[in-house]
Amino acid sequence: MNSLIAGVILILCLSSYFFGRSEARKLVTQNIKLKALPAYYGYYLSLWCGLPALIIFGCWSLFEPAIIKVLILNNFPQIESKDLFYEQTLSFFNGNFSGEITNEIKAASIKYSSINIIAQNSKIVIIAAALIGSLTFAYRKIQKNNKARDDVEIILKVLLFTSSLVAILTTVGIIVSLLFESLKFFSTINIFEFIFGTSWSPQRAFVRDASAITPEELLELQDAFGSVPLFAGTAFIALIAMCVAVPIGLFSGIYLAEYASTKVRKYSKPIIEILAGIPTVVYGFFAALTVGPFFRTLGESLGLTVSSESALAAGLIMGVMIIPYISSLSDDVINSVPQSLREGSYAIGATKSETIKKVVIPAALPGIIGSILLAVSRAIGETMIVVMAAGLAANLTINPLESTTTITTQIVMILVGDQEFDSPKTQAAFALGLTLFIATLILNYIALRVVKKYREKYD
């Protein structure tokens, strides 16, 4: 039914485009000078035909189930678990209910079917009314030779604005929920304990009924959420990753931009970029099953104790994953250094490597730094590789051979499985998420500023 309605609306849109256009052409034959090309009158009519109807249709479909639910449940005030009851009614109505059929369910199901029919009919009526109303309105406007071009521009502007508004509101919503939950967390756990505490053991808050935490227990929990080991672990693994990715990425970027022939570049750049397309979980088990054990045996033969899940393995693989970000971006940046600068350098007798070292790289440096910062924020946010390869123990260590953990990993650990939503442990995930968000936000901001500054230099 719904797809039928949508189909009808779309067909009407299409035909009203042609109708509007031909109406406009008729105006021309009556010796009226049009204020826009005939096609704009077509667009105008088509947009007025489609948009109001589609908006009503969308809103209706969005709110209909909730309204019907309220209407039905109002008839059964005696039912205790209302959600369950309503689900049962729905599945009974759809003929796939396999539990005990009560009289209430039967009654509710009859009620549901009648409301459903009413809802559907009224939906069709309202949409049809909207279609007719807006079409007549737009048709009248066309007959009066309105400024169709300007009007279409305005409608399009509003449409585009709405789209960006949706994106912005979603972002704001996520941030607000992060903030809100974090605030709840910080109302039970001292924020300074969270930021400066060096012991992370949220499992101590586990299996406890959150609503029944006594003040004594709360006091005891205060030092269970020290996030320093997580931040240290995150920074440490990101550092190892950058030690791998920056030189390799930068050098391959320089090779691609300056030395590789067009043919080599054409094939090798996409190949390197494939690295970025490999799912991180694949990197993860590669790190956990191949690289980790390799380091372990290597370490053992050297007489070192290497944990089978080590920061080194995770960092190395993460570095490999990040290489294409740096190589690809720095390749682009180096390429955008004007050729005239290189020629100026060659003309004075500089060799290729001197030119690259002394002119090209300094000129591209801000852009390169920007690409590195973007890569760092990618490294900090990476989860899967660390979950699989670096371990879960929150060790405060600078030994790359020991296992360590990161913020993202701990968020995963906290939220995996059944959780009480209001326990401090769960809320800790939001607090971690918030701090991570702020950290990457700052990094991205700096990176974008640096890149922007660079752009201004040559334009």
Place this chain on the structure above:
Amino acid sequence: MELNNSKIKIKAKNLNVFYGKKQALFNINLDINQKEVTALIGPSGCGKSTFIRCINRMNDVIDICKVEGSVEIDGAEINEKNVDVVTLREKVGMVFQKPNPFPKSIYDNIAYGPIIHGAAENKDQMDNIVETSLKKAALWDEVKDRLNEPGTSLSGGQQQRLCIARALSVNPEVILMDEPCSALDPIATAKIEELIDDLKKSYTIVIVTHSMAQAVRVSQKTGFFHLGKIIEVDSTEKIFKNPANKMTQDYITGRFG
């Protein structure tokens, strides 16, 4: 000093240049006199720039470019494999169409060449080179108080003189100029032309230009290029007053090009 004036500094013989399969220069034979300004004129795409880029082998930078034939500087062939391009370009400086100062300070822009060629042993010597080069390019008075500011902060005309100073910093014998004034306003152009006049006392200059007035003002010898061939070479006076070739006549009177 003036005795050297008619001595041939650069001699191009049977020079052919190809970009991929397209031939850009056909059998060019051209002599360029020492301590004189030679202007190359002709319509766009006629090969003037390609020709001067053969003199310091800048065409090496372009992958698909192939140069055949001979270019001699002071009687020594430069188109041979064992010729050191670095030394060649130290001897033959170049100034480009669009000012292209490096994104470095004014001082570092000039010091760049001497550093590469190891021309200065200490800071004093380097300061000295920078000062002389900027003075030769008539820029010293304008920038002496702000040598640490970026070269890109100068005006277009100043940037171009900075690039000339940069070319002079390694004591070249020849300076190639590829339409050095095409991005500049008339006042800046006049300054550069004045400078060129001054520089020809000590350097051999080859200048590509689209402005015939400029060729008349600055050069002693003019070569007219058309479709990759040299149509006519003679003293500037002769070319502009009494050209031997009909095509040259048409071009300088603005009938085509």
